Amino acid sequence: MSQQSPTTSAEAPMTHREVLVALSGLLLAMFVAMLSSTVVTNALPRIVTDLDGTQSGYTWVVVATLLAMTATTPIWGKLADLFSKKLLVQSALVIYSIGSVIAALAPSMGVLIGGRVVQGLGVGGLTALVQVVIASMVSPRERGRYSGYIGAVFATATVSGPLIGGLVVDSPLGWRGCFFVGLPFAVAAFFVLQRRLHLPVVKKDVQIDYLGATLIVGGVSLLLVWVSLAGASFDWISTTSALLVVGGVVVIAAAIYVEARVATEPVVPLRLFRDRTVALATLASAMVGVSMFAATVYLSQYFQLSRGMSPTEAGLMSVALVGGLLVSSIVSGRIISRTGYWKRWLVAGLSAAVVGLALLGTIDADTSLVAVGAFMAITGAGLGASMQNLVLAVQNSTRQADLGAASSSVAFFRSLGGSIGVSVLGALLSHQVADQVRTGGAALVRDGVAPPAGQAGGHQTSSIPDLSALPAPWRDLYENAFGSATGHIFLVAVPFAILALVSVLFIREVPLRTTLDAAPEKVAEGNGSTVPVPAAPRD
Template identity: 40%
Template sequence: MFAVTGDLFEPRERAKYQGYSAMIFAVSSIAGPLIGGFLTDHASWRWVFYINLPLGVLATVTTVLFLRLPKPEGKPRVDYAGIVLLGAAVTCFTLVTSWAGTRYAWGSPVVLGLAAGAVVLFAVWVLVERTAAEPVIPLRLFRDRSFAVACVVAAVGGATGFGLAVYLPMFFQVVGGVGATESGLLLLPMMIGLLVASMGAGRYIERTGRYHRLPAASMGVSVVGVALLATMDTGTGLLTAGCFMAVLGFGAGLSQQVVMLIAQNAASRRDMGAASSGVFATRMLGTAGGMAVFGSIVASRFAEEVGRRVPDGQVPAFGDAVRPEVLDVLPQPVRDGVAEAFSAAFSELFVAALPLLVVGLVVAFLLPQVPLAARER
């Protein structure tokens, strides 16, 4: 999608349309889980998948009938070795982030083996890409400071924005005592903040052609948002929490689409797709890594806190504490202790995210102001 936007529009105009993409993302992020929950409650969980079939057909037909792109020159040479190696490396990394601290301990042979496999596969992939005729992600892109900064900011934004957002509904369910559907709706302020910032950044770039301070502003505002979230406890009202999340969403939105524009502006036309996918991939890897690390922090800190606040023999495991059917049957003193333990664990989670954002802020200041090209090279 991002590469298509790069082909269709000039850089200044592209920023505006990437803002529209952010709007669609924000709406779908809210509507998707709500519709899925409704279908699961009133029909069947299978309809969560069935409903995507007509939507997919509609998207395919629309693309075939209306999308017109420039024809590529020559026949592309597919980098099969690079695709396989990168896919295998990302798979190992994803399994590490999914299993470490949950299914297996961080020091278990399975997790260590997968981590070692990811490192080795990434190293071999780099060696293969150096000699590939048309590599999946040309390594020359990383020698461009703009592209490298965009990747770092995208990874940090993914970890601290989307990585933290995954755990916020848990906070509202356990600490605030709201239901699963309501906790999803409580993410609305964050999505609105992200939407407003993305649209505003796109309009600003379209008018001025300037963008190089937006990633730094994104990291700075996100620092404020995460610091505010770190102050939440069992007495924090939903309105106050919503305001804090709106600040974090606004910070994430300032760089959500801008990093893609920066990467595309740094790449030649032949590398447009690779640059777009490279930034998107680093954001997803940052999100996966952030979810794993932050999840481990919450689980370990919760185990410490709940042991001090709940009597022996009544201490629930972290996985049970986030299940409504378990919370509903706990005695009120035990439930209060679980809520306080969760609150303390989440405060540490947000504090742990601050150094990562500071690194992103420092790196963002290294971004040069490269004029947006009138036409792609």
């Protein structure tokens, strides 16, 4: 068996300036990852209209990326324990760029969704690897300080993404230009990493659990296809539904068996969950994923379809959400780094998220935009104080050797929660709009208002109309339907946020350690003495 290169736990810590220099390329990579989702959010209604898509298509443009990211995040994390982290980050940037080009040139919804899958493969790498690389450079105690920088970049991408996306959609470039926006940043990040990032190279026999990753995402995908299409393409109670549900459960059970009994190096090491902090923080992260993606994906649709805003105006409204996220992520990161205590921020953040989501659950087509903005700011503040710090809590209780697997597992379950949340909440929104339009449309027809061409007083759960082409009474009906349905899905998200809060309450706080590893590794000399392990070679 080949020997693993020595670890760097006894190596002199990097200075703040050295960390910032190395961090510059990582932050650019993180910006690319975040931009890929935020820049397209405000373009989705226009994309679906131009490509003759459906509400299910709208959902799957998002879910496809999330599922690809979910499936590959643990694999990227495992590779980070085995190979050059710099090379992996650069590979993820290249894959992301290829997916962006495919999506930008897509002639149909199917090709677009395929391009988004490729994008998701790259984003999965960037999401997992940036956290892992930072964890390999600084101790958990200092990591809170740099988590603030990550939060700032996250906020910048989230603020600028919808604004840039809205401006691009409303420009001659159209929605296709949204997929080209991230390419210059990806190229810049690639070359900055090549020059600035130098980390230990670890070489070891590779045993990647492709079977486990395939089974996990396959089982989840079957269930999400069922949730997305049932009621539109086939009945909820039908042979197709039964096959999808049973098949999904069987495949997930097989995945658990493979992870527990078969895989030598499982993609999600179940032994990590024997640690209470890891288990509870991972559960909380999955529940946060439901809340986070619901807020970002469906608020944009609300502003455009219920409030009649342009993509640019919808992008401006997102400033409220991200403003709260920006402030709370930076403030909490700095204070945690100074004090070493993190649990109070998780409790306060998730409490704010519960309140914010409950308030968003009250919105409809007539709610004051000032009130909606305030509700978004509260939700953003809660998410900002919890997302990064959940990863930090897990890293603090994990050995350096398991850091990649543990960090990526948290990201894995957050993405999994997001995939499930977007799909389930999207299906719920679609059915609620259909019911309200069907009832309201029948009333309009009885009052002598002619239905739009092809509607005949009804509405299919899969369709998204071009509201600007509808007669005023029908446009008002759709706007009200989308407004009240959006409020309802936020209420549905509240219990998930509450479960995340309860999980965090049961975590036992351990102050952040000031070393990279819990116990610096040493090797024994022939006389029984110990000496520090020398530094591994660098990229």
